[in-house]
Amino acid sequence: MSDRPPKPPRQEQWDNFMEIPLAVASLVYLAGYAVRILADDSLSQVWLDLCLALTFAAWAVFGVDYAVRFRLSRQGVLRFVRTHLLDTVVVILPLLRPVRMVNLYYRLQGRREKPRLSLYARVMVYAGLSATLLGFAGALTVYRFERDAPGATIVTFGDSVWWACATLATVGYGDVTPVTPMGRLVAVGMMACGLALLGAVTGSFSSWLIQVFTREDEKGPPGDFPGAS
Template identity: 65%
Template sequence: MTDSPLARWERHNGVVLAVASLLYLASYAIRVLGHGLPNVVRDLCLAVTFAAWAVFLVDYAVRLRLSGQRLHRFLRTHWLDTVVLLLPLLRPVRIVQAYETVQRHHDQPRLALHARVITYAGVSVTLLGFAGSLALYQQEHAAPGADIVTYGDSVWFTCTTLSTVGYGDLAPVTPLGRLVSVGVMACGLALLGAVTGTFSSWLLQVFAREGERPPESSESSSGASRHDGD
């Protein structure tokens, strides 16, 4: 394990970023779904949202400083971090990394690779689906001629899109709603590919181990033949 300043920073701030991601998602959800809440509650949620985003910004700036790279090179090698900073609704996936951070900090054994990929994909699709349904509902529910007018409609559309089923019974009508839908489609395809590839790799390893194992029936029959000959 490397012990550079950047590695130490990333090793010790995972839980903080995960908590900030949860707070960001929770405050955003309350603002989107809490139509009848008092203004003071909505303003408090907005303050929490900006505070959480400030934590993300500080983390990005510190990692840029500790990397020792120029800005253009850092943007090229950490483009996903830049996208997540500009689209904070993708940030709750950081919660997935909290388990890894805690386990490494305490030198505890982690799950096997295949189990980790499937677990992380499941958690990621849940968080991304929730964030995507919130963003879609916020853009669509009040639009003229909208199909997605309730949060239940938004959840249904997000689930069918993430699962790559796409019944077509609901469709976004606003430009931002369609942009969110494209992102949900891309995430669904990527996560489905990751899970499918990992499961296929695990099956191949199982079959390979079974192929290397000598068949017990042949061994027992040959042993019995030798015994009869004696």
């Protein structure tokens, strides 16, 4: 049973009010970060500074949202951090914030009396979207630190995307690997997330298959198995 207390009405109103602004800020942050890394050689300094300003503005939105929710929760600092650990992590590491955009889809589905997708399909969609956003963010970060490193094998963004896909899928071909401390730190995080997401998808798919086969067995008349009398 979760130890997170029920949300006060004002906090619930704030969360609903900030759904769209946080999703937009997440996209702005990811876009600004991506442009600064992928187009830093082709853009003028003015555009690069604008991207940096948008990135910090989006980060400020995350910080303000976190502070307001802490104030409205009426909890102590340690208890709030413990019960909102993921939110705390994405404020400290805002590049993970776009992954939280998936929550917008989840909350919109939850408001429907009958969601369009089944529970298993929602888990797989959630995991798929999270893996896509996390892989893109991880590929950007690794490319930023690896491209100019001595002895690097990840020298293009394509190499970085290939590496991110292999890492999240827990394949690990080893043809391209990070050599910098930051790149390896990102790799460890992506390995852990890849295992968790892959486990969620595999578990949901297995449960769905078991449910389908169980329904088929219940519909079939006795003696429809080979060798049954």
